[in-house]
Amino acid sequence: MFDVIIIGGGAAGFFTAIHIAELRPELKIAILERGKEVLGKVKVSGGGRCNVTHAEFDPYELVKNYPRGEKELLGPFHSYASGDTVAFFEQRGIKLKIESDGRMFPVSDSSQTIIDCFLNEADRLGIRVLRHSAVTNIDPLNNKDSKTKGWKLTTIKHTYECQKLVFATGSNPKIWKMLEGLGHKIETAVPSLFTFNCKDQRISGIPGVSTYADVEVFENKLADSKITMRLKSQSSKKPLLSSDGPVLITHWGLSGPAILRLSAWGARLLSDMSYRFKIRVNWLPEYSFEGALSLLKEIKEVEAKKTVLRTKAVDVPRRLWINLVAASGISKTDKWADMNNRILEVLAAELTECELKIDGKSTFKEEFVTAGGVDLKEINFKTFESKILPNTYFAGEVINVDAITGGFNFQNAWTGGYMVAKAISNS
Numbered sequence: 001m002f003d004v005i006i007i008g009g010g011a012a013g014f015f016t017a018i019h020i021a022e023l024r025p026e027l028k029i030a031i032l033e034r035g036k037e038v039l040g041k042v043k044v045s046g047g048g049r050c051n052v053t054h055a056e057f058d059p060y061e062l063v064k065n066y067p068r069g070e071k072e073l074l075g076p077f078h079s080y081a082s083g084d085t086v087a088f089f090e091q092r093g094i095k096l097k098i099e100s101d102g103r104m105f106p107v108s109d110s111s112q113t114i115i116d117c118f119l120n121e122a123d124r125l126g127i128r129v130l131r132h133s134a135v136t137n138i139d140p141l142n143n144k145d146s147k148t149k150g151w152k153l154t155t156i157k158h159t160y161e162c163q164k165l166v167f168a169t170g171s172n173p174k175i176w177k178m179l180e181g182l183g184h185k186i187e188t189a190v191p192s193l194f195t196f197n198c199k200d201q202r203i204s205g206i207p208g209v210s211t212y213a214d215v216e217v218f219e220n221k222l223a224d225s226k227i228t229m230r231l232k233s234q235s236s237k238k239p240l241l242s243s244d245g246p247v248l249i250t251h252w253g254l255s256g257p258a259i260l261r262l263s264a265w266g267a268r269l270l271s272d273m274s275y276r277f278k279i280r281v282n283w284l285p286e287y288s289f290e291g292a293l294s295l296l297k298e299i300k301e302v303e304a305k306k307t308v309l310r311t312k313a314v315d316v317p318r319r320l321w322i323n324l325v326a327a328s329g330i331s332k333t334d335k336w337a338d339m340n341n342r343i344l345e346v347l348a349a350e351l352t353e354c355e356l357k358i359d360g361k362s363t364f365k366e367e368f369v370t371a372g373g374v375d376l377k378e379i380n381f382k383t384f385e386s387k388i389l390p391n392t393y394f395a396g397e398v399i400n401v402d403a404i405t406g407g408f409n410f411q412n413a414w415t416g417g418y419m420v421a422k423a424i425s426n427s
């Protein structure tokens, strides 16, 4: 009989086990991992560099990065947040560095540093790490001689018994099914953190172009006409979602922080729309349509003899300007003096209300997560204990928490793991 069994040898599983073992060295702890390797996602995370956390040390600001879990994680972040993560690794000889956007990585720029740390700690603390141990059945233990009811776990080769059970199984559908069978409600899983597929002349042939923009999401049917003119009726429609930040044009469509944020906050909504919708991009976020139009009229006065294409009129990347000018029906040789009001309106609309049809999504290779998991209402966030099942806890992505990219998803795993460990060691 183990005191604690943790199902899942990922980020949350190891962090939980290490903290329990440090707080209560006498407890017999095992991690059951279905794969032949542990910490698989840590290995590939952050492009192989592992973005362990984010340099956001205020819990109130930190929670704002969680489309699901914002309310629930506020209390736990007061107990354990990014600063504690930094201290945990530093105490183990791993220095972290902060990049300009706040992401934190090991100085080695290698996720193997983090993996080695966890494996060494598990070894030092006597944690049993049982690989090739996919849990296929979970049954309550009815031991008449013992006051504490525990759990019996079945794997392909063995059965194990434990008093306390921790689910750190990430986004594993089979485990969610089992949990449903045991009485938990599971929010259905949909992808979060993805990029938008878009084939459109205005963004074609210019991969790598990145610029700050405002982006709004609309239902397909609400914005169904081709934009050659600014449509007043559309402008008044309220967007379903909006975001701002750098937008990166890729071979397939659009990526960058502003798009990833939409994919996270809109994970369920965009899934419901089968990833077919329209976006409206303001490539000149400091200007409205009217502001951009006045600006273009002024430029026309000042630069009358110059060609539109060659004038660096507004603050958008040159290659994007060329595409937007072409999309407005302006030829290479057209001069500002040739522009009538109607054409200037079309150009102002392309710059500030550029409508693009999104058709599908692509995986964001640096990081992706699943929205969905154990219903947050069924977890006590003081302890991360199940409100439905006795002696059962959750940590990491198994619960319905996920974050935008930047190290926040791991922070959820570290915080959950720490909270579970504290609760178990106090019980």
Ligand SMILES: Cc1cc2nc3c(=O)[nH]c(=O)nc-3n(C[C@H](O)[C@H](O)[C@H](O)COP(=O)(O)OP(=O)(O)OC[C@H]3O[C@@H](n4cnc5c(N)ncnc54)[C@H](O)[C@@H]3O)c2cc1C
Binding pocket: 007, 008, 009, 010, 011, 012, 013, 032, 033, 034, 035, 038, 039, 040, 041, 042, 044, 045, 046, 047, 050, 051, 052, 053, 133, 134, 135, 136, 168, 169, 170, 171, 172, 174, 175, 365, 366, 367, 368, 369, 395, 396, 397, 398, 406, 407, 408, 409, 410, 411, 413
């Ligand atoms: C490509 C990629 C890059 C990422 N990069 C980052 C990043 O840089 N920063 C960041 O914050 N987040 C990143 N993430 C997200 C982050 O990896 C996850 O949020 C995090 O790994 C969740 O940890 P976890 O322990 O809850 O789940 P996981 O890491 O998924 O671990 C769950 C473990 O449970 C095991 N398991 C599942 N079912 C069973 C079973 N029945 N029996 C036994 N074992 C089982 C699995 O094999 C797995 O090892 C990335 C994700 C991906 C996919």
